[in-house]
Amino acid sequence: MTDAGADEARQLLLANADRTVTGPLEDPAVFAAVVGVERLVVATGSTDPEVLRAALQGRLPDHGHGSDVANLVAEGERHVAAGLVRRTNRQAVDAALVNPDAGAYEVTTDATLVRAAVRAAQRSLDAMPYYGLRYGERGSRFASTDSAWLISLAHLGEERATRQVAWLCRVLAGRGMPSWLMELHLDELVAEVRSVAGEEAVGALPAAAAAVATARRRHVDDDLLVLADGWADDSLGDELPVPRTGALLAAATADALSGVTHDDHVLVDWLTDPARVRPEVADTIHWVRRQVRDTAR
Known part of the structure; x- marks a missing residue:
């Protein structure tokens, strides 16, 4: 420059x-x-x-x-x-303008909605430290452009928007981001857009969010997310690899059971990486994973 x-x-x-x-x-x-x-x-x-x-x-x-x-x-x-x-x-x-790694996909260009997308992305990142610990600044850039892309789906019919969101869930889950994180992000995004642009602007997004949540709850309901967090928190204490470890394990299990992913190894391998945790911690994480699998539907 x-x-x-x-x-x-x-x-x-x-x-x-x-x-x-x-x-x-x-x-x-x-x-x-x-x-x-x-x-x-x-x-x-x-x-x-x-x-x-x-x-x-x-x-x-x-x-x-x-x-x-x-x-x-x-x-x-x-x-x-x-x-x-x-x-x-x-x-x-396109997305590559502010996230060169993203590729040239469509994003909303409405100024008010662009700002909402950035704020929702950051709120999601702040609520889930896993993003920052695993993906760093690259994750922050992708969160903003993915958020702006999701807003561009709002005007589609519910079926088309839901299919597009399901596609992104599969892509991200394969990279270690369970679909539950998409649920949380869509909730933040809908709240932001609704607050600045009204109900019409959120369009099909609430239906897409509900579809993601429904697919997860068929196997791992909200109570099991909380229970899994308790197992991990009580067993690991200060040695948790990341906050909400149990819920992340449960969410990854839901994705595997519902066919979003083949299995949960991408997340589990990161959580149990010997460079990050002691062998005893890895053993406990695998125990929590088994507990979740035994309890999931």
Whole structure:
């Protein structure tokens, strides 16, 4: 990125710190700026334009998130710079603009919904530390673009939207993210979209969320998720590899029993990795897994 390109990108981020842009974001550079600013909203916990401008200019007092904010600013500048290139080349907006690893799939371009997607993604990440521990910043980028893609399904009929969500569940479950996590994320996404754009904007998403939950509950109901957490928490205490270990094991079991995945080894192998836990901890995790399997329907 040239100095001129970096300066133009920074100025566009600053211009969008007031978060007043609405409607379709057809300019790729503005789309990237809106996403970049909203990620700072989440990181700083503030919607105050002056706070956001201070973050963008490196003037924000460090309250324990300074390095995270600096990284987000640098990443935002890179994405806006890429958007400026797309603007020149008359290229459209897609997920790869703000998540180069994602590929060129469709995402919502409505400014209000883009912001809701970013906030819902971060809320889901905050609620489940497993994401950050396993997938790091890459997981955060995918959460935002997946969230923006999910919103783009809202206008489809319930059957089509549910099929698309089921497809994504299979993809993610194969990478160690049980479908239960999609349930939680869709709940956050529906709540965010409903709060800023009303019932019509959530469209088919509640039905898709209900379908994911129903498939899981056929084998692992909500009570078993809680019970599995209790088994893991009581047995492992401070040596839990990640919060909600038991529920994650139960959710992965549900996916295997319902055919979303062939088995649960991707998650279990990570939880029991000798580089992460002692052999005794791994043995206990396998015991919890057996308890879940014996109890599941």
